[in-house]
Amino acid sequence: MPGTVFTPALEGLKLVRDKNGKILTKRFLEICKDILPVLDKFEGAMALAKEDIDGNISRLESTYKSNSTEFNYLYKMVKSSSCADSLLWLTRAMDFLVELFRNLLQHPNWSMAQACSDSYGKTLKKWHGPGARSVFTEVMNHAPDRKKFMDIIGGDVKGDAEKFCNTFTAILKENHNFLASIGKDNLKAQ
Numbered sequence: 001m002p003g004t005v006f007t008p009a010l011e012g013l014k015l016v017r018d019k020n021g022k023i024l025t026k027r028f029l030e031i032c033k034d035i036l037p038v039l040d041k042f043e044g045a046m047a048l049a050k051e052d053i054d055g056n057i058s059r060l061e062s063t064y065k066s067n068s069t070e071f072n073y074l075y076k077m078v079k080s081s082s083c084a085d086s087l088l089w090l091t092r093a094m095d096f097l098v099e100l101f102r103n104l105l106q107h108p109n110w111s112m113a114q115a116c117s118d119s120y121g122k123t124l125k126k127w128h129g130p131g132a133r134s135v136f137t138e139v140m141n142h143a144p145d146r147k148k149f150m151d152i153i154g155g156d157v158k159g160d161a162e163k164f165c166n167t168f169t170a171i172l173k174e175n176h177n178f179l180a181s182i183g184k185d186n187l188k189a190q
Helices: 007-013 025-042 047-066 074-080 084-106 112-123 130-140 146-153 158-181
Strands: none
Touching: 007 025, 007 158, 025 047, 025 074, 025 084, 025 146, 025 158, 047 074, 047 084, 047 130, 074 084, 074 158, 084 112, 084 158, 112 130, 112 146
16 A cells, blocks of 8 residues: 655654664655655645755755765754754744644644645744745645645545654754754744
């Protein structure tokens, strides 16, 4: 039986930490890349967001590849380089996606636009300036039909989505705690 859109990320979550519990850079970035195709299901409405997320992944990945032995651990890499902002915005984007999946699970009667707007309000809105907020509002006007979106992402995703949200949230929270410890978690978009 083929998996859901969450299957690759769930497999990656099993391997994201080393035996001492440290987050491995390559594995974390792979999880983010594994979940990113969900944005393709928005039929272009989230193209700008996907491009931004892709850019943050690429910057982090490029830093990792510059010295994969030295930068094996995510937080060590961020402390030793200038990529804290990329980790911050990637983490915030993943917060948005997790919240969106939660809304879709917990509020079956909400439209896709309502689920997205609520997720945005809980995760990204306070960090965005008026321009980004305006763009996001416009994007939500083009959100796909909820039923169509759920059909496209495949089958019975409830169990996998819940597991992904619960497991990945802990990692994202750890990222925020780390970023706060280096004075980077309160950065706003300009």
